[in-house]
Amino acid sequence: MPTLDEFAARKLDALETRHLRRVLIETDRVSPVDMMRDGRRLISFCCNDYLNLSQHPDVKRAAIEATERYGVGAGASRLVTGNHPLFRELEERLARLKRTEDACVFGSGYLANLGIIPSLVGPDDLIVADELSHACLLAGAKLSGAALQVFRHNETLHLEQILQSERDRHPHALIVTDGVFSMDGDLAPLNALGEISARYDTWLMTDDAHGVGVVGGGRGSSFIEGVTHRPPLQMGTLSKAIGSYGGYLCASKAVVDLIRTRARTLIYSTGLPPGAVAASIAALDLIERDTALVSRPMSKAALFAAPHGLPTPQSCIVPIVLGAAERALAASALLEEEGFLVTAIRPPTVPAGTARLRFTFSAAHRDEDILRLASLVKTQILDG
Ligand SMILES: *Cc1c(COP(=O)(O)O)cnc(C)c1O
Numbered sequence: 001m002p003t004l005d006e007f008a009a010r011k012l013d014a015l016e017t018r019h020l021r022r023v024l025i026e027t028d029r030v031s032p033v034d035m036m037r038d039g040r041r042l043i044s045f046c047c048n049d050y051l052n053l054s055q056h057p058d059v060k061r062a063a064i065e066a067t068e069r070y071g072v073g074a075g076a077s078r079l080v081t082g083n084h085p086l087f088r089e090l091e092e093r094l095a096r097l098k099r100t101e102d103a104c105v106f107g108s109g110y111l112a113n114l115g116i117i118p119s120l121v122g123p124d125d126l127i128v129a130d131e132l133s134h135a136c137l138l139a140g141a142k143l144s145g146a147a148l149q150v151f152r153h154n155e156t157l158h159l160e161q162i163l164q165s166e167r168d169r170h171p172h173a174l175i176v177t178d179g180v181f182s183m184d185g186d187l188a189p190l191n192a193l194g195e196i197s198a199r200y201d202t203w204l205m206t207d208d209a210h211g212v213g214v215v216g217g218g219r220g221s222s223f224i225e226g227v228t229h230r231p232p233l234q235m236g237t238l239s240k241a242i243g244s245y246g247g248y249l250c251a252s253k254a255v256v257d258l259i260r261t262r263a264r265t266l267i268y269s270t271g272l273p274p275g276a277v278a279a280s281i282a283a284l285d286l287i288e289r290d291t292a293l294v295s296r297p298m299s300k301a302a303l304f305a306a307p308h309g310l311p312t313p314q315s316c317i318v319p320i321v322l323g324a325a326e327r328a329l330a331a332s333a334l335l336e337e338e339g340f341l342v343t344a345i346r347p348p349t350v351p352a353g354t355a356r357l358r359f360t361f362s363a364a365h366r367d368e369d370i371l372r373l374a375s376l377v378k379t380q381i382l383d384g
Contacts, residue, residue, distance in 0.1 A: 019325040020346060027341075029055070032364040035341055042341040043369050045359045050214050050297040050316050052364045053243030053283040063244075066278030074271030079260075082271030090277050091248075093284045097212075097219055098234050098250035104259050105248045105277070107269050109209050109237030112247030113140035115263030116235060117174070120203065120255075121146040126170040128162050128202075130154065130177040132184060135349075137176050137207050146174070153181075156192045163200040173200065179208035179221030179234075183350050183358060185301075185317030187221055194229025205233035213241025214316050218287045218294040241287070241297075244279040246272045296363035300370060304359060307374045308382070316361040319345075320377065321354050328355035331381045340373055357381075 002010065015021040028036040032052035035044045053059050066086060074082035087105055094103035106112035117140035121127060125146040129138060132153045141148045149166060151159040159175065167173055175197050177188045188206065197204040208220040216223030218241075222230045233255070238246035249259060260266065287294060297316035305313050322328045328344035335342050335357075346355045357377075361370070 019329060031055070033362060033366075033369075037341070040339075042336065042339055043365075043373075044341040045361070045365070045373065046341060046343045047362060048210070048240035048360060049243050050210075050241040050360065050362045051243065051283075051287070051293055052362050053213075053241070053286060056243065056283070056286065058286065059243055059279045059282045062282035063275035063279040067273075067275040070274035072275070073273050076270060077267060078271040079267055084271070084274050084277070086274055086277040086281065087271065090281050090284075093281055094248050094250055097284060097288070098222070099219075099230070100234065100250040101253040102256035103248050103250045104256045104263075104266065105238075105246055105272065106263070106266055107246060107272055109207075109235070109239060109247035110136040110139075111265040111269060112235050112237075112249055113137050113207065114143055115140075115265035116205070116233070116249050116259060117141055117176070118144040118264070119259050119262040120144075120233075121172050121174050124171055126166055126173040126202075128159055128166075128173065128175050130181075130188065132181050133176055133178055134182055134207055134209065137178070137205075141176065146170075153184075154186070154189055156189055156196060159193075160196055160200075163196065163202065167200050167202070173202040174205060175202050176205045177207070178210070179206040180210040180215060180315040180317070182210055182317070183345060183356070184319055185210075185313055185315045187215075187224070187314045190222060190227050190231065191229050194231065197231075203233060204229075204231040205235065206231045208234055208236040209240055210315055210317060212236045213283075213287050213294060214297050215314075217291065238276070238280045238283075242280050242283045244283060245276045246280060293363055297361050300361035300363070300365045300367075301359075303367060304361060304370050304374050307371070308378060318359045318361070319356045320359070320381070321356040322381075323353055323355060325355040328357060331357055334380055335373070335376065338376055340369075340376070342373075 032055045035042050070084050076082040091103040113136040121144050123145035127141045127146045128149045131150045149162045211220035234250045238244045301313040301316040325346040332344040342357050345358045
């Protein structure tokens with residue numbers, strides 16, 4: 001047997017050869033869109049802080065005041081003594097935003113999915129997931145022990161075929177999907193999924209990490225014009241457009257009560273810091289009040305897409321798929337030379353052969369920077 005260090009070094013070498021080794025690079029945010037890296041100023045097109053609320057003075061002030069009032073950490077699990085008064089307020093606000101009876105806040109979006117799914121389905125049950133669902137939806141599905149089947153991305157016919165052959169063998173079945181797909185920026189067909197979910201007597205859960213604050217007037221993918229089916233389980237994160245940290249589930253009172261009683265990542269993990277919870281409340285205030293702010297990331301994405309003849313983006317995430325990991329890394333390096341930070345996204349985050357540049361647009365991006373970036377991508381990467 002190799003020593004532990006030999007084992008680790010060999011694994012890393014193998015990943016390096018395949019251009020799949022990852023490293024952490026210190027990144028200092030100096031404005032809502034500018035970063036310092038290795039002494040260079042770069043404009044970031046890869047933050048998920050779509051409304052730049054992590055930098056907003058009202059949001060920062062709320063975090064500071066809550067920290068002064070309640071302290072830095074929650075001190076315990078929410079079910080012990082960590083349930084400071086701000087949680088109730090945030091959960092009411094989230095339920096109001098999503099028009100559900102109640103909501104439950106978790107330590108992160110990842111922890112939410114690991115907690116929610118195993119509380120609802122178990123080894124006798126069935127989960128059918130869109131193949132591009134976020135890693136933590138699939139991790140939650142595996143943790144539940146339910147039979148897991150995957151349908152081809154947004155192909156509801158394939159989903160139906162699976163349900164036709166499998167549904168009867170399981171007492172409960174759950175369909176899971178991203179509302180806005182994190183690496184592709186497209187939307188789940190919620191009306192069709194809702195209809196299938198009703199017809200096959202299954203539950204539907206959406207992960208709207210990239211929808212809230214951006215689409216559906218800021219309420220998320222279930223509120224986009226034309227969407228008539230509202231999934232009974234809407235989860236999301238407080239760490240992206242909301243600009244803070246944490247995760248949540250919006251659902252009926254009965255479901256949320258069950259989750260609070262059963263979800264292991266809620267029970268056995270410390271409650272969020274008061275500052276993070278207060279920041280989320282302040283951010284939700286802004287999202288509810290400022291419709292102009294909420295509409296901006298989508299219009300910035302459209303400005304970028306137009307010169308490429310790309311269809312109007314459905315969210316503020318625009319991928320340009322380049323194929324090999326090496327090619328995506330080279331394209332990212334080229335843009336960095338020009339002052340833009342656009343991280344290459346490689347397997348296993350995306351399927352093999354679909355490494356890409358993933359551009360995300362935020363309210364504070366300057367139009368002239370977007371146009372210069374679009375022109376560089378066109379001339380240096382796509383035509384080059
Ligand atoms: C980022 C993300 C998560 C995880 O949320 P965190 O709060 O960052 O843990 C879950 N689902 C999707 C689709 C995401 O993009």
